Amino acid sequence: MTPIRVLAVASEVYPVVKTGGLADVAGALPAALSEHGVATRTLVPGYPAVLGTLASAETLLQWPEFYGGPIRVLGGTHDGLDLYALDAPHLFARPGNPYVGPDGRDWPDNGIRFAALSRMAAEIAQGAIPSFVPDIVHAHDWQAGLVPAYLHYGRQPRPGTVMTVHNLAYQGQFPPDMLATFGLPAESYAMHGVEYYGTISLLKAGLQFADRITTVSPTYAREIQGDEGGMGLGGLLRERSGVLSGILNGIDLSVWNPATDPNIAARYSMEQPAQRAANKVALQQRFGLQVDPDALLLGVISRLSWQKGLDLLLETAPTLLSEGIRLALLGSGDRDLQDRYSALAHAHPGRISVVIGYDEALAHLIQAGADALAVPSRFEPCGLTQLCALRYGAIPIVANVGGLADTVRDVDEAAVAGGAATGVKFAPVTADALAHALRKANLLFNDQVTWRRLQHAGMATDVSWHNRAGSYATLYRELIAAPQR
Known part of the structure; x- marks a missing residue:
């Protein structure tokens, strides 16, 4: 079996930084994919928590200016995860929640922050780190939605792209005057581009330009093609239904195991439930x-x-x-x-x-x-x-x-x-x-x-990632075998 190299792009990853289920998926899926011949590197923002876990990481890239300041890309491992961190202090050196400030409001430059994350993913996809040139780029949620758009408008040979929607309600909408700031061409601001009811939607960009779209359950994949469940994107998803599939999430059985869990008062199992x-x-x-x-x-x-x-x-x-x-x-x-x-x-x-x-x-x-x-x-x-x-x-x-x-x-x-x-x-x-x-x-x-x-x-129900990861591996292989992009 030929190994597949996948660059995953996520705004959070467990156990380093977590606000919800996205982090759990981004943290557990790489290990499950490795059983199916897939090697994953996950690009995440260089939040303080991320940099703290990669203290001895290697500097793989260093640029003097990138979306408003100097940046480095660090490579390292933590808890079995192979990580790339976009160390951009002007964008990510902020305490607390990754998305909101101490006042509970979104950081006003969130559009630029996650455009930078997506642009760096596109650069890595095009070979910026020669030691790891991916076959597939797997973008998660709106924060990584511009990755397929950057690769599309780059008009160069590129890896296959997969866009996973974890929750369609969060769409990453920003004013249209940010188009040039994002580094997108004027032609992209169109119905079949990144335009969304008079705004730029980062999630729509991913859904429009990704080679394959997945979401996290078969029933949800059907629901989001409807007018109510589609939340304004149902028409686009119906149009792209041929490349849309639902793959259930799993959980990490090494973390969620009542027989070994250190966080509970008494350990037990299906065979020995008394405790x-x-x-x-x-x-x-x-x-x-x-x-x-x-x-x-x-x-x-x-x-x-x-x-x-x-x-x-x-x-x-x-x-x-x-x-x-x-x-x-x-x-x-x-x-x-x-x-x-x-x-x-x-x-x-x-x-x-x-x-x-x-x-x-x-x-x-x-x-x-x-x-x-x-x-x-x-x-x-x-x-x-x-x-x-x-x-x-x-x-x-x-x-x-x-x-x-x-x-x-x-x-x-x-x-x-x-x-x-x-x-x-x-x-x-x-x-x-x-x-x-x-x-x-x-x-x-x-x-x-x-x-x-x-x-x-x-x-007794199988809630593991094993079979679900196998579905992703199959999708990757089908995409690699598809005609050159």
């Missing part, structure tokens, strides 16, 4: 909830936003309380939702508890200790928390959308009898339907034989 109960006790104590093995403990690990349906879960509070369900929620986001959840917890101590923020270790304990995990998203490209829940024996309660629909097998009589069911789905995505699902889950929880069967089926 899971100790994690429920530890989770109840950590959140200040009443310790009660007979009460359904519902976990939530989520961004608090309209997309994630967390306003709907708030509306089900009377159901949670009347059913005796306990809630342990970890998340942050919309300030109003944060305040409303905090007020609800204050009004019902011992029954509802909320931790505002994100804590990776606590997320692991929630997966290990919660009886069920709620993901009531209005739309969900793939979702990773429900995959972790399956792995850890927490029963997912999910909206029947996107990747949630593809990864959770609903409870019905036939599925339970055959041992195939792994969770509870609900539709439409309303508070009433969610409340019904919660009551249904509570009824199932009180039938421990059925509940154990659900847990066993979930923990």
